[in-house]
Amino acid sequence: MREQVAQLTAQLHEPGRAAEEVRITRTTLLGLPAPPAPKLPDHPAYQQIMAVFTAAEHPLRARQVCEPMDLAVAPNNMHNVRLKLKRLAGRGILTETEPGLFAQPRP
Structure with missing residues (x-):
């Protein structure tokens, strides 16, 4: 017991x-300590991309990023923007919620 x-x-x-x-x-x-914030590349295109995402209320694709940046929606432009979006996602500045769809990470 x-x-x-x-x-x-x-x-x-x-x-x-x-x-x-x-x-x-x-x-x-x-x-x-909090990890340092990822550094945005110096090229002005990245500043423009981040401005587009700051104004957006939902995830965006490369085509949707080209339009507010006043880039012609041409395959070459979309490819270049997509590469930049992938680079930003790789640095943790953006997230790729599904293939080809990017958004700012939620806190």
């Missing part, structure tokens, strides 16, 4: 220990 009481007592203390470990982990993570 004492053995059962000891086992039940140990089981009662287990959630408290787990909660304490979670609290310690949370405190540790909150104390870590």
Whole structure:
């Protein structure tokens, strides 16, 4: 009977220990410095692309980015913009929510 009481007592203390470990982990993570923000490439086209995404309310494709940048919707222009969008996604400045569809990451 004492053995059962000891086992039940140990089981009662287990959630408290787990909660304490979670609290310690949370405190540790909150104390870590934030990673530096990714740096935007210097080329003016990237500034224009980010302005388009700042004004947009939904994810965009390369074609939808070309239009507000006053670029002709031609295969070469869309390809160049798509490459820039991929580069921005690779740096974590944009996210590719599905193939060819880009958005700013949500905080």
